[in-house]
Amino acid sequence: MNFKKISAYFILAIIILTSTTSxxxxxxxxxxxxxxxxxxxxxxxxxxxxxxxxxxxxxKQNYIIFKGESEGFKLDGFAGCNNVSGTYGxxxxxxxxxxxxxxxxMMCPFAELENKYLRMFxxxxxxxxxxxxxxxxxxxxxxxxxxxxxxxxxx
Numbered sequence: 597m598n599f600k601k602i603s604a605y606f607i608l609a610i611i612i613l614t615s616t617t618s619x620x621x622x623x624x625x626x627x628x629x630x631x632x633x634x635x636x637x638x639x640x641x642x643x644x645x646x647x648x649x650x651x652x653x654x655x656k657q658n659y660i661i662f663k664g665e666s667e668g669f670k671l672d673g674f675a676g677c678n679n680v681s682g683t684y685g686x687x688x689x690x691x692x693x694x695x696x697x698x699x700x701x702m703m704c705p706f707a708e709l710e711n712k713y714l715r716m717f718x719x720x721x722x723x724x725x726x727x728x729x730x731x732x733x734x735x736x737x738x739x740x741x742x743x744x745x746x747x748x749x750x751x
Contacts, residue, residue, distance in 0.1 A: 631690070631725055635664040639730050639742035644712050646738070655706070658713055660742065675713045677704030682717065691722045716740045 641649055641658035651657055660673035662684060671694065673680040682697040694717045704710050719734040728747035732740040 631723075633725050633744075634662050634723065634730065636661065637730075638745035640745050641713065642729075642741045642743050644709070644716060644740045649709070658709070659745070675699055676706040676710040677702050678710065680714070680717075689722070690724060692720065694718075694720045713740075 639660045639662075641660075643649055649658070655676070656674060658674055658676055660671055660680070663670045663672070669684055669686075671680075671682050671684055678700040680697060680699045682694055684692055684694045686692045697714065697717045699714065716732065716739050719739055720732050721735050722733045724731045724733070728744040730742040730744070731738050732742070
């Protein structure tokens with residue numbers, strides 16, 4: 597291969613690696629805007645798009661953890677077969693955006709649920725916390741409900 601072909605492949609690889617299906621989200625607000633219950637809680641997925649999730653006995657439940665400002669407004673989670681990470685930004689009135697979502701790419705027998713879960717991140721626009729529940733909304737409706745894992749340990 598000559599230098600021009602190598603350069604073209606290198607540029608193509610950079611473009612592919614830097615383009616993602618989600619938006620680049622940088623926190624616009626400081627940690628005081630973030631509901632303290634949102635941060636550092638293990639949120640277990642209960643339903644998505646109005647459908648309750650019934651997990652098989654040998655299935656590790658989908659979850660998400662939002663990190664605070666000191667950890668760069670990052671999130672970590674599990675999508676069913678693959679680990680997930682990304683960033684989020686918080687605004688007024690519990691609005692937020694999730695972006696830069698990355699996941700491992702292992703084959704998955706639960707691909708349909710995993711794909712819905714990953715799309716939920718792209719569509720998230722706001723959230724509400726009531727008791728032990730986190731509800732995530734798109735522009736119009738509820739798209740996911742999570743339950744605080746600590747609540748499951750106490751019952």
